[in-house]
Amino acid sequence: MNWTKRNFAGRTIGHSLTRLRRRSAVVATYLGYLAMVSVWYLASAYQSVGLFILVSLLGLLMLSGLGVLVTSWVWNAANAPDPNLDERQRRVRDRAYLHSYQAFAGSVTAMGFYAAIAWDNGWWLPATWNQVQAVMWGVLLLALTLPAAIVAWTEPDLADEL
Amino acid sequence: MRKKKEATDTLNNAPMTIHNRLPVLRVERGLSRQDLADAVGVNYQTIGYLERGDYSPSLELAFRLSDYFGLPIEAIFSQEPLKPLSEELYHAAAS
Numbered sequence: 001m002n003w004t005k006r007n008f009a010g011r012t013i014g015h016s017l018t019r020l021r022r023r024s025a026v027v028a029t030y031l032g033y034l035a036m037v038s039v040w041y042l043a044s045a046y047q048s049v050g051l052f053i054l055v056s057l058l059g060l061l062m063l064s065g066l067g068v069l070v071t072s073w074v075w076n077a078a079n080a081p082d083p084n085l086d087e088r089q090r091r092v093r094d095r096a097y098l099h100s101y102q103a104f105a106g107s108v109t110a111m112g113f114y115a116a117i118a119w120d121n122g123w124w125l126p127a128t129w130n131q132v133q134a135v136m137w138g139v140l141l142l143a144l145t146l147p148a149a150i151v152a153w154t155e156p157d158l159a160d161e162l
Numbered sequence: 163m164r165k166k167k168e169a170t171d172t173l174n175n176a177p178m179t180i181h182n183r184l185p186v187l188r189v190e191r192g193l194s195r196q197d198l199a200d201a202v203g204v205n206y207q208t209i210g211y212l213e214r215g216d217y218s219p220s221l222e223l224a225f226r227l228s229d230y231f232g233l234p235i236e237a238i239f240s241q242e243p244l245k246p247l248s249e250e251l252y253h254a255a256a257s
Contacts, residue, residue: 086204088217 017072022152028065029149032058033141037134044130066141069148077155078147092151100146107142180218181240184209186247187231202226 036058043051069075077089078096085093118125126132188198188209195213199206202223211217219227219239228235 086208087220087223088208088211089205 017068017074019153019155019157022068022072022074022155025065025068026149026152028061029069029141029145030065032062032065033138036062037138040134041131066145069145069152072152074152074155075148078151092155093147096147096150096154099150104142104146108139178241179215181215181242181244182212183238183244183247184213184227187233187238188213191231198230201230 036055039051039058040055042048043055076084078093080089080093082090114123115125117123126135184198188195193201195206195209199209203226204223208217212219224235224239227238231238
């Protein structure tokens, strides 16, 4: 399977997607989401139009990073079924899922412990439906994109070496 | 006892580097990485990884490469750095 020719816009984008750009997309996706949720929380508290505009911009940043992950060869590298991959590609995919599970399980465990301690100590916990949604969508984003993000972060640059 | 310890030490050590002659064999036959990849059923990037020693092939892939080049596996892959083919042929002819 030649990922470098696979894309949704009819353009060959594989070679142009350097590791720096891929890592930037990962940072934009996750930090963008965190920043968007945080600023939205502030915007709701202060009813500031400027902050709501900033929320929109951060949302666009997140979506642009997510778009790179989902539409590039990275998504197939992390999610394609066995028949579409050779033995090395399957190893890359399986390793991405292993690391994703370790990170995800660790995060969920940490959140569970935090919730238990926070409940006893009166620390912050999601109290409104909007706050619950923010956490829920964050967990969903992580669950669905973490393998692709790991591949995007770790794979070396595709070389022009046909 | 000593051989068993050496085997255990080998097992406990980091994964070994597999040296190969794929670049030489490919160039000798005028093949691109894509040609070789198509012949053995892998992605051309995997051929690149194999040649650089960044990936060790499975036994099945090693056999496919062996069949394709018409050479035994030990002539293509080795745990020790491979001598240049010209040097090996010269010494073989001399002896």
